[in-house]
Amino acid sequence: MRYLSALVMSLSLASCSIVSSTPVLNEVLASKGDTRPFDTPLPVNTAHKKLAIGYTTTVGVKEDGTVWSWGSDTYGSLGNGREPTQQGIPTPITGMTDFVEVAGTGNHFLALRKDGTVWSWGDNEYGQLGYSTTKNYSATPQQVIGLKDIISVAASLGHSLALDKQGAVWSFGSNNNMQLGFAPKDNMVHVVPTKVWANSEAVKVIANGGKSAVLTNKGEIYYWGADLFLQSHMTMVLPKKYDFPYSVSDVAIGTAIYVLTTDGFVWGQSGNNYVGELGQGDFQKYEQPVKVKKIGRIKSITATLSSGTALDEKGQIWQWGGSVRFPSSRLFVRNLEPLPVLIDRFSNAVSVNGNSANAVFLDNGEVYFWGVGRSGSRGTGKIREYGQSSRKDWSVPEKSLWTWK
Secondary structure, X not given: OHHHHHHHHHHHHOOOOOOOOOHHHHHHOOOOOOOOOOOOOOOOOOOOOOEEEOOOEEEEEOOOOOEEEEEEOHHHOOOXXXXXXXXXXXXXXXXXXXXXXXXXXXXXXXXXXXXXXXXXXXEOOOXXXXXXXXXXXXXXXXXXXXXXXXXEEEEOOOEEEEEEOOOXXXXXXXXXXXXXXXXXXXOOEEEEEEEEEEOOOEEEEEEEOOEEEEEEOOOOEEEEEEOOOOOOOOEEEEEEEOOOOOOEEEEEEOOOEEEEEOOOOEEEEOOOOOOOOOOOOOOOOOOOOEEOOOOOOEEEEEEOOOEEEEEEOOOEEEEEEEOOOOOHHHOOOOOEEEEEEEEEEOOOEEEEEEOXXXXXXXXXXXXXXXXXXXXXXXXXXXXXXXXXXXXXXHOOOEEOOOOOO
């Protein structure tokens, strides 16, 4: 039930008004990005995820393999033995070295080590830590027994996924939407990793909400769990291939599914488009995938619960849907943008990452956050709670003390 409450709280933020005074937005709001295709196709994105943004906790892995955490220690999510309960300054997690990837969108996290082992910590209400138990939480990382030769991990509100080098997908945790990839027998909780599907061409797993997906080296997408397009209350038990007509470089899942094509365009599909998350300039329902308007030559995408975010080759960050910040000339306008707006420019930006908030990685190792930054989860050294800072502050990209290099 606490996941449902958190989801309602997150969606309610999407309809709030946000004020921003960043001058660059006033200059370019009416402009659009470069809508030409790339001359050289983008490759399928197999890069490991270096940042996991949870509800009130953020976890990152540096190039040197150390894992760091900051924010709130809800259900032990900082991984440091519940000491302290909040930290605004990024701090290394004891003993966590030689790691290459982290995952997490709620209050539990996974970390993938170079040797192919997986470690987990935080909330364990649904067995999503893979410890053979539903013990309430773990405040320190522990190895997930039974997983080896793993190349990709993903973690959502109550379930976890791991992909091994043979292409087998392993799942554990909540199965209330069949997001584990099999029909429940006696209960909706599975506390040990279970092999559910295999595709030798699989390179990455993705999870968000009650949804799961796999991306292959051919750019094919397979999905299961909650209806990915919200067109019904049905669930997919077995992985189904997403029928998409163009070559795929990457995929992100939030309220909508966003596909980055190899020619640098973003396509979206959802069943409602209530907050303009499809980037069409309206709130109409679309039955088929649609190309997000105004932007092109995109090299990185991410998704939150109510919006899409894209980074183009010029370092411009575009966002559309709910929880998008506004320029000062649009005070107190409802916080919805059905067309992409320019968030900021970073000429040396490498990639974007998002969930309850967004972040951009720069090639010099710096990381900037924007969006809701609760309990110090931006890693700036400041602890924020609701009511202690205006949402104007939340909407401005802010430099974190943590660096990824």
